[in-house]
Amino acid sequence: MGNSRGAINKSSVLFVIATVLIFWLNVPTGSADIKDEAxxxxxxxxxxxxxxxxxxxxxxxxxxxxxxxxxxxxxxxxxxxxxxxxxxxxxxxxxxxxxxxxxxxxxxxxxxxxxxxxxxxxxxxxxxxxxxxxxxxxxxxxxxxxxxxxxxxxxxxxxxxxxxxxxxxxxxxxxxxxxxxxxxxxxxxxxxxxxxxxxxxxxxxxxxxxxxxxFNANHDAKHPAYIRLEDIHPLVDPENVRQIAEILKEKNIPYMVAVIPVYTNPITREKHHFSNSPELLKVLKEMQKDGGSIVLHGYTHQFRESETGEGFEFWDVENNTPVYAPPDETITLQNENDFNTKAEYESYIRNLQEYEREYIESKITRGIQELVNYGLYPLAFEAPHYTMSQNGYTVISEYFSTYVGQIQLSDNDWEIMDSTPYITSPSFLNGMQLLPETLGYVRPDDPDAIQNMMKKAEGFQHTKDGMLAAFYHPYLGVERFVKLISEMEKLPNITWIDLKQTDLWVKADHVEIYTENGEIKADINRGGLLLSSLDFPLFHFKKFVGLVIWGMAIVGGIAVIAFILFTIFLQSRKTKMEG
Known part of the structure; x- marks a missing residue:
């Protein structure tokens, strides 16, 4: 009886498997029931x-x-x-x-x-x-x-x-x-x-x-939006930044802060870090706490002799190519006709791309680590001037899950770039989510800049979840910012993006950052981080020395005050005794 039941069970299993196979082989091509996602x-x-x-x-x-x-x-x-x-x-x-x-x-x-x-x-x-x-x-x-x-x-x-x-x-x-x-x-x-x-x-x-x-997508008729404070490097005046941050805090508007960790003087080549600008660093940490989200905007935002904030860090604009060689080295790119075989040419390209990868990795790793060492936690990346090769995006996708701005679409010309009407995760970004910038920025030489930006906004409102995103340079002052943010607040169905409320991650050697329930979480190998650069422990040592000096000053001040009070007390007592 046991053998008969086992034979029946085997037959049943074979029948089920055969049925499933027949059904699978005969499902019409293009059936939407194969998978929930298109x-x-x-x-x-x-x-x-x-x-x-x-x-x-x-x-x-x-x-x-x-x-x-x-x-x-x-x-x-x-x-x-x-x-x-x-x-x-x-x-x-x-x-x-x-x-x-x-x-x-x-x-x-x-x-x-x-x-x-x-x-x-x-x-x-x-x-x-x-x-x-x-x-x-x-x-x-x-x-x-x-x-x-x-x-x-x-x-x-x-x-x-x-x-x-x-x-x-x-x-x-x-x-x-x-x-x-x-x-x-x-x-x-x-x-x-x-x-x-x-x-x-x-x-x-x-x-x-x-x-x-x-796609039969019933997306909400709401317009995601963000305002990004752009090009915040160590020599930026902290007062303008502070005032703008206070306005955003008062309005309860989350925002992004695109920071450049190092300013390089184009003439002297002297480098300035946020550790050299303690007041600005203090403002940035307050902004991070009060609604601002840090975006890594390159490491130096410059290449060759260009000034920080003006240069193209991840694109060789002089040759209109990816960064395939050190800035002090002249390079002439070869094409396929210069090689005997296609395999030789492909090997040549791989070597160039490997140099580009190592260059980008060193910059991104140092940028993330340096900010984290200061207590700033980058949540997204924005390439300087939005310029980067397709290979570069692949490298960045290994460090960031979120990209902000516009996208360079061609490796042949940096000026071929564009945005998209809404949030997306295109396959060529290798899994990164793109938060597109759609409205541009307040141009310093254009008195109608804000009006033109709002005209652009009208266009992107034609799609139900069209993105309404802009950026602003704090050096332009508070007055124009107030006008910009006031105009953006008038846009219908606008919802401000808070990076801390999104599901994202950032990774680098000794650092892992992610968001959870609206908070920034960080897993940091402190020992490994401090050993990765002499600058990192020096920052904390100087900070400690500064605290010690302040502590000594306070103790010294208290001692002086105590001495003065004690002297007054003795003098008063002596006067009474003589009287």
Whole structure:
């Protein structure tokens, strides 16, 4: 009887396994029930088959909704890559002839499909509802659900399309002075076509809003915001910083403080640390306690002979390349044609990137450790002038979980940078969350700077959780800051970001920082930290000596006062006795 029951149990187990396997093998490609989180595949056609700034801009938009995003070139994609994909994007950034496999590549795909740019006529029958014609110029966009709310954008070319009668026009655009509107984003069942070839934060705000519908994301209609006090280095006047901090504390507004641990004099090369500016250091520690969150803004914010706060620490701006050599060394980059084989060229690039990695690691490690030694705990990172290579972002992601600011999108030119309408975690940031800066800053030479920033804010409010973030240089004074923060407070549905209330971490040798229940927690190997640099124990020794001197001064002062009082007492007693 026992053997019979065992045989039945084995048969039951085999039947269950077989059933599960059959079900798994027959799940339709693109089923949204495979995983709670959306699984996205982006097939792209670019100039050289490589991911560039255009794909990274799309990555920033999509990664607001999911962390599962894969990019594959149209030259390399295979049918099996579509398995379990819930949202498929094709981005034709350039006009090209796609492989013949595209005729049937998507036949079995039944999930959401978004086509962007060129080559939609080569995606099989799924986009037969769209007929591309030629290009038009537009500088005004609106959702067809709200034709009165017209959004001004930088002039851009769009692909003029004709659509079938059963197609819904979601976004339309036109040029100032024109009567005719052109379809920009259209929908037919669960297929979407976006008639642009380039994506940027300002031009794609409405597209970012529609992505909420595409991903069925019911995000709150609240606008996260932050104000960041910028370029706080050891020679900054502590009084302006203190006054601004008091205003923010009184208003109960959390904020960020972008600090540079070392100021380097561009002429004498003399270095100034926060240990040389005790009054400013005291203000920063008070700010950290009262609502400010420290952001590491580089270590020296300079390279070669540039001044701290003006230089590009993690980008060689003279050569417009990543930092591949010491500042006093002249470097001429070679290209693939200079090598006999591709393998030799790839080895050459790896060596350059290894130098860049070591350079960044030394700066970041020293920056984190130095601040922690002072009792300041950085919670995020911001690259000086927002410039850093893609390899650099990979390195930073090993030290910080949170990045603040804009992003450099190309390794070919530092000026190719952008932001995104909302908080995101793009795949090229290797897990880091991006808190984008969207409104810019108060330019010292622009009397209308704040007004222009608020005009930008109007644009980012077109998406329900659009980011409203700006920065301010305290040297501009308190008056302009009061005006800026007052204008930002008027923005509807604004919610101020407090880094301490977010789930983040920072790691370096001997240091681990994280947040928990709105508080900063730190695990620090004090011995290892003090031994990592002679400057660190010297700071505490000087601090101790200062306390001892103060203590001696106080004791000496008390002794002098006691002596004076005792002398007065004796004199008074003597007078009474003589009387």
């Amino acid at each position: 699984k996205v595949l982006v097939i792209y056609t670019s100039r050289d088959g490589e991911i560039d700034e255009y794909q990274r801009s799309l990555d920033m938009l999509i990664s607001h909704f999911t962390n599962d995003v894969t990019f594959i070139s149209s030259e390399e994609v295979e049918k099996n890559d579509l398995r379990n994909v819930t949202h498929l994007f094709y981005y034709g950034q350039v006009n090209a002839r796609l492989p013949s496999t595209f005729v049937t590549l998507f036949d079995d795909y039944s999930g959401t499909f978004v086509a962007i740019g060129y080559n939609s006529d080569q995606l099989g029958d799924k986009f037969a509802f769209v007929t591309p014609l030629h290009e038009r110029e537009v500088n005004k966009l609106n959702l067809t659900s709200n034709k009165e709310d017209v959004f001004d954008v930088i002039s851009q070319n769009i692909i003029h399309i004709e659509v079938t009668e059963d197609t819904e026009i979601v976004i339309e655009g036109k040029k100032i002075g024109d009567i005719i509107s052109y379809p920009i984003l259209v929908k037919n069942e669960n297929h979407y076509f976006y008639a642009v070839d380039s994506i940027s934060s300002q031009k794609s705000i409405l597209f970012g809003e529609i992505l909420h519908d595409i």
